[in-house]
Amino acid sequence: MSKLEDIPKKHIFSVPEDYFEKLPFRIQSRIPESPPETRMRPAFRYALQLALPAVLVAVVLFWYTRPSSDATTILATVGTDELIYYLQESGLTTEDLMEYVEFDHSDVEAIESEVYDLELPGLNDDEIDLELNAL
């Protein structure tokens, strides 16, 4: 007998009694209680991997470039000329302003140094003295 077709097609293997009755329970007992991990499809995973850094960069840029709403920041955007014009037009006197400003020691020093270190371009000390004496 050398032809495959001459051999009757038979299964020679068998299993213990009730094997297939018990197998589902044995398999079920090995399954973890928690639900299987919901896995993302690879395409979604790759898309997320690519998109996540871009989203993070966008969030960081938005955070640092967003318009701030605090008074100091708003005031900083107003030009010096506009401020001077506003103060002149508002009728406020220097005394009125001084009532609202509290200077500490460092502020005083900063003002003094600004005044005394003031350099007037094109004028030397002798010329300034002459100008002052002429007043």
Add this chain to the structure above:
Amino acid sequence: MEDKELLEKLRHPESRNFGFNILVRTYQQKVYWHIRKMVIDHDDADDLTQEVFIKVHKHISDFRQDAQLYTWIYRIATNECLNFLRRKKRRVFQPIGDNEKELAAKLTSAPYIEGDEVQLKLQKALLKLPDKQRVVFNMRYFDDLSYEEMSEVTKTSVGALKASYHHAVKKIEEFLLEN
């Protein structure tokens, strides 16, 4: 129960256990016999069958419905078998060819094997084939799978599978003639 309905049950947490139990009962015999023919020993087939269904449970969310559920399960079972046989061959101090001798010895000594002389000779002839070719032969000859289904399971072209099967038949008949 249709595969679509079964998958629907597996997707919902409240019906997942019930759905999985139905899935195991539906496919356990096909999976077990497919594995058993490859590994010969009942205990090994039992371990591997359990592993296959645990993997099915773990990866069921990856299953794409453009394939048939049973060919997907068959594929997992085939991979488990081939990996198991590969691991056995890689065992330290195992001389090349001893794996085939070990499986052939089990045909006559292991429990739960009942075949006449001709059937045992056929099984011994099958053990001479490379494992992948043995899978192809078993799926076609014993399980009556179509070449298209086999192609889906093995991700191999139909032409290559036909050539592999006919080559396997030729080798088996040569063995039968010599023995």
